[in-house]
Amino acid sequence: MVDLKRRFDVLVIGGGNAALCAAISARRAGASVLVLEGAPKFYRGGNTRHTRNMRCAHDAATDILTGPYTEEEFWQDLLLVTGGQTDEELAKFMIGESKDILNWIVEQGVRWQPSLGGTLSLGRTNSFFLGGGRAMLNALYLTAEKLGVQIIYDAEVTDLNIEDGMFLSANLKQPIDGITEIRASTLVAAAGGFEANIEWLKEYWGEAADNFLIRGTPYNRGSILKMLLAKGVQDIGDPTQCHAVAIDARAPKFDGGIITRHDSVVFGIVVNKHAQRFYDEGEDIWPKRYAIWGRLVAAQPDQIAYIIFDSSVVTSFMPTLFPPIAGATIAELATKLELDPAALEKTVTEFNAAVQPGTFDHTILDDCRTEGIAPAKTHWARRIEHAPYLAYPVRPGITFTYLGTRVNKQSRMVMKDGKPSANMFAAGEIMAGNVLGKGYAAGIGMTIGSVFGRVAGQEAAKNARN
Ligand SMILES: Cc1cc2nc3c(=O)[nH]c(=O)nc-3n(C[C@H](O)[C@H](O)[C@H](O)COP(=O)(O)OP(=O)(O)OC[C@H]3O[C@@H](n4cnc5c(N)ncnc54)[C@H](O)[C@@H]3O)c2cc1C
Numbered sequence: 278m279v280d281l282k283r284r285f286d287v288l289v290i291g292g293g294n295a296a297l298c299a300a301i302s303a304r305r306a307g308a309s310v311l312v313l314e315g316a317p318k319f320y321r322g323g324n325t326r327h328t329r330n331m332r333c334a335h336d337a338a339t340d341i342l343t344g345p346y347t348e349e350e351f352w353q354d355l356l357l358v359t360g361g362q363t364d365e366e367l368a369k370f371m372i373g374e375s376k377d378i379l380n381w382i383v384e385q386g387v388r389w390q391p392s393l394g395g396t397l398s399l400g401r402t403n404s405f406f407l408g409g410g411r412a413m414l415n416a417l418y419l420t421a422e423k424l425g426v427q428i429i430y431d432a433e434v435t436d437l438n439i440e441d442g443m444f445l446s447a448n449l450k451q452p453i454d455g456i457t458e459i460r461a462s463t464l465v466a467a468a469g470g471f472e473a474n475i476e477w478l479k480e481y482w483g484e485a486a487d488n489f490l491i492r493g494t495p496y497n498r499g500s501i502l503k504m505l506l507a508k509g510v511q512d513i514g515d516p517t518q519c520h521a522v523a524i525d526a527r528a529p530k531f532d533g534g535i536i537t538r539h540d541s542v543v544f545g546i547v548v549n550k551h552a553q554r555f556y557d558e559g560e561d562i563w564p565k566r567y568a569i570w571g572r573l574v575a576a577q578p579d580q581i582a583y584i585i586f587d588s589s590v591v592t593s594f595m596p597t598l599f600p601p602i603a604g605a606t607i608a609e610l611a612t613k614l615e616l617d618p619a620a621l622e623k624t625v626t627e628f629n630a631a632v633q634p635g636t637f638d639h640t641i642l643d644d645c646r647t648e649g650i651a652p653a654k655t656h657w658a659r660r661i662e663h664a665p666y667l668a669y670p671v672r673p674g675i676t677f678t679y680l681g682t683r684v685n686k687q688s689r690m691v692m693k694d695g696k697p698s699a700n701m702f703a704a705g706e707i708m709a710g711n712v713l714g715k716g717y718a719a720g721i722g723m724t725i726g727s728v729f730g731r732v733a734g735q736e737a738a739k740n741a742r743n
Pocket of ligand 1: 723
């Protein structure tokens, strides 16, 4: 039994990667630590459960990474995907710290494995968790428990008592014991974004948000973020910006995870419900572009689209949980998708006629492109001509939102008046907007959580001692 009457040095709200990194590093620095995870034990770990890899800078190949990925290259990749909408100082700090995380996370019990073939061409840049995100979390929880971190599940925090930028206590709501006031010297908020809160999403997306599918946990409803912003913490980030990918329209509303994501866009074309193409499917290497497709589909009528490809490419990408819908002809496929057959035939015929000769290579920006159609497909354009013809229906799959709490390099929250909070820190999705103004490059979510989680834990422990 956890003694909830005592005062803890560090209270960590959340139970994913950022929370566990914070809890472990605070405990290692000598602090007493309580973790409150809103989800039941089986569902512990938020979106982190679904992850596979993390992007860290490194100067040379490792046992599992095929070559160097310098801080400068990481920075350039981040600049590209965010279009410069990032806090340069914080982002460069994170990238520098990420080098050490590769080893630090192993010291916390996590194991790496080489990149899986056919995923996102990440073998040089991203380290994959042996056994996936759940195994990674199990290792972190085990380490935290062994170190003496106290953890409570089914432990939703429903209110925060904050005065003049100083955290005093939190209200814990438990299924049987009801509300308890928890006192702690410092707070680390690692409670995710607000992606599972459809009503909040609707404030920015309107009714379209009803058609969004949430790829991860239903527990990230943004309640802690909302309380912090209401109690004087400065916000950062555009509330409409988020990581959103195209996922199978047949996926469940929540927690469908990685197996519902479609990586087949570059191998075909994407049309909306009027059977019209609407964006360059070959704009850039897939890891730098996969996360724009959720927003693109969200902007289409009824938030639905269809990836159309042919039988010659079915073994070129990772299969998903859902089989493709097949037709012997384009018209038959259109009928099955409830699209206008004549319109889809016209789109495919025009696309095929525009494809120029080239040498196909999906690992580089190859010279297979179209000419004379809009939008162009600028790489990997090949004719769709081998029956059976195939399609995946897709909807926007929201991974996580970017609106968050502003922090400094200590992961310390910054108040609306620009002053650092006396004792409040944030890590992970809840502050991702500091680094990600928009866009995404695979594996940065876990970098943000690990780097700022570790720092937040250390700083919170130091703060509690003083
Ligand atoms: C399908 C999928 C695949 C992904 N793959 C990758 C990948 O391979 N690499 C990568 O870098 N990123 C990936 N991401 C993104 C990644 O999951 C997140 O960036 C990262 O896990 C965020 O960690 P976090 O600790 O901030 O949040 P989370 O892991 O989501 O944890 C938030 C926690 O807060 C808890 N919580 C919320 N509200 C309360 C409350 N009021 N009281 C108490 N607890 C509360 C939740 O229960 C949860 O445990 C993926 C996401 C999804 C959905």
